[in-house]
Amino acid sequence: MIKFSLPLIYSLTVLVGATSFVGNTLNTSSNPPELTITRFSGPDVTPSPACLAVAPTGEVFVGVDMIGSLGKDPGKGRILKLVDQDNDGKMDQHIEFAVVDNPRGIMVLGNRVYVLHTTFSKETGKATGMALVLFEDKDGDGKADGPAQPLIENLSNTKYIQERGTDHATNGIRMGIDGWIYIAVGDFGFHNATDRSGKKLTMLGGGIVRVRPDGTEMEIFTHGTRNVYDVAIDPYMNVFTRENTNDGGGWNVRFSHHIQSGEYGYPVLFKHFTDEILPALVDVGGGSGTGALFMSEPNWPEKYNNVPMMADWGRSMLYIHRVMPDGSSFTQKEEDFLQLPQITDLDVDGSGRLFLSAWDGAGYSGSPNKGYVIRAVPNNWTYTAFPDLAKVSVEELAQLLKSPSSVARLNASQELVARADKQGVAAALAIASDAQLPLYARVAGIYTYAQAAGAEGIPALAGLTKDAAVKEHALRALADRKGIVKDVPAAPFLEGLKDASPRVQAAAIIGLGRLGRTDAATALLQTKVPASFATPAKETEGPHATPNAAIVLPHLAVQALVNLHAVDAAVANINTPNSALALWTLRYMHDQKAVTGLMSAYRVSKDEKVKKQILTTLARLYKKEDAYDASWWWGTRPDSHGPYYKAVLWESSPAIEKFLKAEAVKAGPARKQYFRDLDARHRMDIAAFAPEKKAEPVAAKEPKVDLEKIKNKKGQVGKSSIEDVLLAINNLKGDAAKGKVLFTTQGCIACHSISKGEKMKGPFMGQVGSIMNREQIAESILKPNASISQGFATVMITAKGNKSYMGFVTEETAAKVVLRDIGGNVTTIKASDIVSRKELKNSMMPAGLANALSYEELASLVTFLAQQKK
Numbered sequence: 012m013i014k015f016s017l018p019l020i021y022s023l024t025v026l027v028g029a030t031s032f033v034g035n036t037l038n039t040s041s042n043p044p045e046l047t048i049t050r051f052s053g054p055d056v057t058p059s060p061a062c063l064a065v066a067p068t069g070e071v072f073v074g075v076d077m078i079g080s081l082g083k084d085p086g087k088g089r090i091l092k093l094v095d096q097d098n099d100g101k102m103d104q105h106i107e108f109a110v111v112d113n114p115r116g117i118m119v120l121g122n123r124v125y126v127l128h129t130t131f132s133k134e135t136g137k138a139t140g141m142a143l144v145l146f147e148d149k150d151g152d153g154k155a156d157g158p159a160q161p162l163i164e165n166l167s168n169t170k171y172i173q174e175r176g177t178d179h180a181t182n183g184i185r186m187g188i189d190g191w192i193y194i195a196v197g198d199f200g201f202h203n204a205t206d207r208s209g210k211k212l213t214m215l216g217g218g219i220v221r222v223r224p225d226g227t228e229m230e231i232f233t234h235g236t237r238n239v240y241d242v243a244i245d246p247y248m249n250v251f252t253r254e255n256t257n258d259g260g261g262w263n264v265r266f267s268h269h270i271q272s273g274e275y276g277y278p279v280l281f282k283h284f285t286d287e288i289l290p291a292l293v294d295v296g297g298g299s300g301t302g303a304l305f306m307s308e309p310n311w312p313e314k315y316n317n318v319p320m321m322a323d324w325g326r327s328m329l330y331i332h333r334v335m336p337d338g339s340s341f342t343q344k345e346e347d348f349l350q351l352p353q354i355t356d357l358d359v360d361g362s363g364r365l366f367l368s369a370w371d372g373a374g375y376s377g378s379p380n381k382g383y384v385i386r387a388v389p390n391n392w393t394y395t396a397f398p399d400l401a402k403v404s405v406e407e408l409a410q411l412l413k414s415p416s417s418v419a420r421l422n423a424s425q426e427l428v429a430r431a432d433k434q435g436v437a438a439a440l441a442i443a444s445d446a447q448l449p450l451y452a453r454v455a456g457i458y459t460y461a462q463a464a465g466a467e468g469i470p471a472l473a474g475l476t477k478d479a480a481v482k483e484h485a486l487r488a489l490a491d492r493k494g495i496v497k498d499v500p501a502a503p504f505l506e507g508l509k510d511a512s513p514r515v516q517a518a519a520i521i522g523l524g525r526l527g528r529t530d531a532a533t534a535l536l537q538t539k540v541p542a543s544f545a546t547p548a549k550e551t552e553g554p555h556a557t558p559n560a561a562i563v564l565p566h567l568a569v570q571a572l573v574n575l576h577a578v579d580a581a582v583a584n585i586n587t588p589n590s591a592l593a594l595w596t597l598r599y600m601h602d603q604k605a606v607t608g609l610m611s612a613y614r615v616s617k618d619e620k621v622k623k624q625i626l627t628t629l630a631r632l633y634k635k636e637d638a639y640d641a642s643w644w645w646g647t648r649p650d651s652h653g654p655y656y657k658a659v660l661w662e663s664s665p666a667i668e669k670f671l672k673a674e675a676v677k678a679g680p681a682r683k684q685y686f687r688d689l690d691a692r693h694r695m696d697i698a699a700f701a702p703e704k705k706a707e708p709v710a711a712k713e714p715k716v717d718l719e720k721i722k723n724k725k726g727q728v729g730k731s732s733i734e735d736v737l738l739a740i741n742n743l744k745g746d747a748a749k750g751k752v753l754f755t756t757q758g759c760i761a762c763h764s765i766s767k768g769e770k771m772k773g774p775f776m777g778q779v780g781s782i783m784n785r786e787q788i789a790e791s792i793l794k795p796n797a798s799i800s801q802g803f804a805t806v807m808i809t810a811k812g813n814k815s816y817m818g819f820v821t822e823e824t825a826a827k828v829v830l831r832d833i834g835g836n837v838t839t840i841k842a843s844d845i846v847s848r849k850e851l852k853n854s855m856m857p858a859g860l861a862n863a864l865s866y867e868e869l870a871s872l873v874t875f876l877a878q879q880k881k
Contacts, residue, residue: 042349045312047392049100051366051384052093056105059377060355060368060384062183062302064117064124067361067397067422070094071102072124073368073384074114077377080178083138085131087377088112090124090146092153093384098394100386106153109146113177116184116241118192120224120425121401122148125192126159127166127184129177141167141181141201143194143222162226163206168199168641175850176376179217179647183241183302183356187248188421189458189491190428191221193232195239195252198277202641204229215639215656216277219250219269224425228493235275235288236267241356243303243319246417246451248458248487249341251332253300253321254291263778264298265291265556266321266332268340270563271521272570276555278645279653283692285553286544287595289566292334292343294556296880297778299325302356302368307417307451310363312389315348322354322367325783329354329367338560339517349387361397361418364388400426409438412459413452420451424459436463440471446480454484461488466495476503482510483518490522501528508534516564524571532577536584538568540591549688565592572596582608585625586616594624598631606632606663610670626674630693633667634658643825650824654693657825672699728793728869729862736866740789743870750875753868757860761835762819765879780877789873792861805851806830810844817851 042048051071061076070092077087088111094104113129124146130139143166144159167180179197186192198217205211207226214220218234219242238255245251250269267275267289275281276288302322306315318331329349334341353370360366365387373381400408400422411423427435442448442456457475460468475485486507489499504526507519520538523531541561547553569592572581578600584593585608597605606629613625637657645656675686690700728736754760763776779788808816808830816838818830828845830838861869 043315045315045390046349046387047100047390048349048385048387051095051100051386052102052105053383054371054378054380056093056102057091057368057384058379058382059370059373060382061370062114062117062356063358063366063368063384064119065358065360065364065366066119067418068399069098069360069362069364069397070119071358071366071384072108072117072119074111074117074126074128076113076115077373077379078113078129079176079374079377081176082376083173083176085112085136085138088114088128090114090117090126090155094153095386100388102384108148108153109155109159111144111159113141115141115177115180115182116143116194118184118186120186120422121429122151123224124148124155125162125184125224127181127194129167129172129180130164138169138172138177140165140169140172141177143184143192143226145226160226161207163194163204163222163229165201166194166204166220167197167201168644170641171199171644179238179644182239185242185244185303186224186421186425187244187250188246188417188424188455189248189488190224190425190462192224193242193244193250194220194222195241196220197238197240197255198236199644200639200641202639213639215636218275219252230493232271233269233273233275235273235277235280236265237277240301241303241322242269243305243321245305245317245319246307246420247454247484249334251303251305251319251321251334253295253298253303253323253330253332255300263294263296263556264300264323264325266293266295266343266345267291268334270340270517270567272524272567272574274566274570278649278651279656281555282552282651282653283547283550284653285555286546286562287566287598288555289340289563290554290559291556292332292341292558293345295345297325298323301354304357304359304365305417306359306365307415308359308363309415310389310392320348320357322351322357324353324355324370327352327354327784329357337558339513339563340558340560342558351385359418361416361422362395363392363416405430405432405434405438408435409442412439412442412455413448415449415451417451420455424455424462427459428462431463436460436468439463440468443475443481444478446478450480453481457481457484457488461491465492466498469495469498469500473500473503476507479512482507483512483515486515486518486522490525493525496526499526501526501531505531505534508538513560513564517567520564520567520571524567524574527575529575529577529580532572532575532580535568535572535575535577536580536589536592536596538565538592540565540595544591544595549692565595568592569596569599573599576600576602578602578604578608581605582612585609585612586618586621590621590624594621594628597628601632601635601661601663603663606666610666613674626671626689629667629671630689630695633660633664633671633693633695633697635661637825645825646820646823648820648823650822652694658694668695668697671695671697675699726863726868727865729859731866736793736869737786737789739866740870740873741786743867745867745870745872745874747871747875747878749868750871750873753864753872754875757864757872759860759872762831776876777879780880783877785873785877788876789869792869792872807849807851808840808845809847810840811846812844816840 057073059077060073062074064072073091075089090108092106092108093102096103111128116127118125127143130142132139142161143163144161146155146159179199182195184194196217200214200216202213203211206229217236219232221232222229236254239252243251252267254265273289280288301324304320306320307317321330331346331348333344351369355368355370357367368384371381408423408427411419439456439460443460472485472489476482504519504522507515543559543561581593581596609625616622636655637659686700690697765777816830818832821831822829826842828840
């Protein structure tokens with residue numbers, strides 16, 4: 012996340028970024044007039060609130076995190092339980108529920124509180140990983156009864172949490188109506204995460220993982236996203252995220268619809284192999300996505316209801332994304348909703364009270380004096396007590412399962428599942444089967460019944476696949492639990508492949524991949540591949556954030572076929588009408604049978620287009636991704652060329668090389684460039700295909716700036732306090748044209764680029780205006796050490812030969828690290844030569860670069876930067 016600290020300015024009105032409170036009520040001049048917003052708690056109780064969750068009855072659980080995303084010292088985190096006894100929008104009571112470090116996600120279910128957090132060794136004080144744990148409060152005193160019960164351990168990369176902090180680690184958690192806990196995983200990924208049953212899982216990079224509430228059946232839901240902080244889940248199990256930015260390097264925030272088994276491509280496929288991924292729905296530019304919620308509560312205004320609400324820390328804004336159905340996915344339209352300085356999280360209770368947490372300038376490492384929680388309710392809102400579900404009857408739970416409130420449905424569903432009595436199971440099935448009920452109620456009934464009935468519910472769910480209104484969800488529920496799929500019939504899924512609804516087709520494809528029946532491969536291979544399945548032009552970034560509904564079904568079919576390891580079926584379909592999907596599937600099958608089959612198919616093929624596709628597939632199979640052991644990470648500026656990050660040869664590599672070289676000889680000199688391009692695109696590094704050596708282009712001379720000379724001059728800014736400077740430039744408009752000139756003369760250009768066409772240096776300034784306001788930009792210039800952009804800390808590298816280098820990383824691959832120093836000098840260091848690497852606490856940008864400026868000049872520089880929103 013991009014985080015900057017803001018000065019506190021007090022007057023009769025308390026200022027919080029673009030938001031202000033008069034007394035305890037928010038000034039709504041720039042926020043929705045339909046809402047009443049009050050300050051629920053302040054930094055005296057909830058400093059640095061990283062996450063929150065709300066019980067359906069209204070108790071707010073806040074994760075205080077004064078370690079922050081880059082801190083490494085334990086003992087600064089806790090979970091607080093906040094209570095508003097008179098429902099006036101202000102906390103009346105707070106209790107320390109539990110002590111944990113780096114709380115990143117919280118979920119409340121009855122007397123159970125689930126927490127995702129960083130774990131530390133009591134002996135060494137160092138981080139040992141991350142864990143999803145369960146606390147219980149059975150005696151109702153507001154405090155956890157005892158130590159946490161681990162549900163998943165090792166749920167992040169320990170090495171990089173120790174070295175960097177919890178900035179790209181595992182984050183928010185939320186339960187869907189299907190009863191799974193969905194976990195947002197940042198691109199640290201994890202190695203040998205272990206659930207409560209002992210199941211182990213490794214994931215290179217980011218995505219979404221899910222697990223049952225008892226800590227079993229852990230599995231990967233989607234893969235290939237960057238730094239997902241939280242998930243929003245709608246009543247129909249559509250999952251949305253607003254993925255975090257790449258710390259100013261040009262990879263922007265993306266809003267995505269996550270479809271089970273989907274591959275989203277970050278970092279190795281999403282630029283040059285976009286034909287293979289599910290694209291995001293939109294690239295919204297610079298920012299920093301944090302908390303997420305799908306709002307679906309009946310007492311909320313229609314214009315703000317049934318929408319994903321997505322927080323953006325960098326932009327200090329809660330956004331609404333209007334999603335519109337598009338085949339088996341969506342298109343979207345983003346809207347500003349509610350301003351809140353460095354918003355971190357949000358959740359809603361059973362009475363419709365929305366609670367939001369704000370970091371409010373607490374800095375990368377947290378602050379004991381910054382941060383608060385607010386409550387937002389519709390103007391006509393009245394409090395309605397949510398019942399104690401443990402004390403209500405099955406009939407009352409069934410009524411709640413039909414409620415238009417998603418909070419009521421979810422909590423009633425889990426209570427019915429927990430009771431597991433015949434009456435409750437029958438009630439859930441009755442709701443699922445009632446065609447007169449709204450779809451949201453029937454869907455809740457289906458997933459509740461599936462969870463409660465288990466294998467015994469298979470016949471009834473199979474019957475519900477005949478009902479067009481709920482067919483999609485009946486199919487999903489049938490294939491949802493790997494432990495019982497052996498008893499699930501394949502026929503409803505095979506029928507679903509022919510359904511008119513693309514959403515039903517998607518559920519059928521995903522389900523067949525989960526059932527594990529290889530005899531379904533032939534049917535899956537008949538999935539049509541659209542014309543939009545196209546390789547980006549050479550050295551061109553593909554459309555990774557443009558909705559492409561047509562690609563979803565073939566993409567899911569490929570994932571299902573890979574999951575079934577349907578090598579024989581894919582090879583058999585190469586020279587058939589299903590050739591495109593078969594060859595797409597074979598790209599991921601590093602199996603000797605696949606390689607042999609491809610070569611044989613090439614020799615008999617008469618279709619030149621198919622033969623080229625076979626050569627492409629073989630080139631893709633020449634190397635494979637190295638096994639992930641969590642000893643490495645690609646950093647904040649990863650090598651995104653693809654198709655692999657840390658590629659290695661495997662047993663069939665020699666045979667592929669021999670075959671390709673022989674075909675190149677047959678093709679003759681005229682097609683030599685074709686094989687060179689094939690080698691370059693897939694990074695095979697086959698010597699016979701090496702490009703012709705050309706004279707190295709003369710590097711453009713970069714400006715050399717004497718930063719010491721600049722900072723030693725004392726003008727109006729250098730003679731004033733920071734507070735006076737900030738107050739002054741707030742009242743000055745500034746001249747952007749003059750600011751552009753100052754960007755060069757004050758040395759900014761030595762470490763920052765403005766255009767994406769320029770070579771990336773330090774933090775990219777071409778979009779800074781979309782993630783920081785003028786005050787934040789000014790403070791980052793005046794106090795560079797107060798808020799170092801993540802990924803741009805000064806790095807000290809010691810290399811073989813007793814050599815040392817200092818700078819910030821501008822490029823990193825598995826084989827090399829490229830550093831740029833403050834003078835603009837660039838050094839490339841082989842990864843194999845690195846002895847040690849350490850991030851320093853101070854910014855490489857020296858303080859005082861604006862000292863010689865007048866207030867008007869600094870205002871002009873700030874205005875110029877604030878206009879950079881590319």
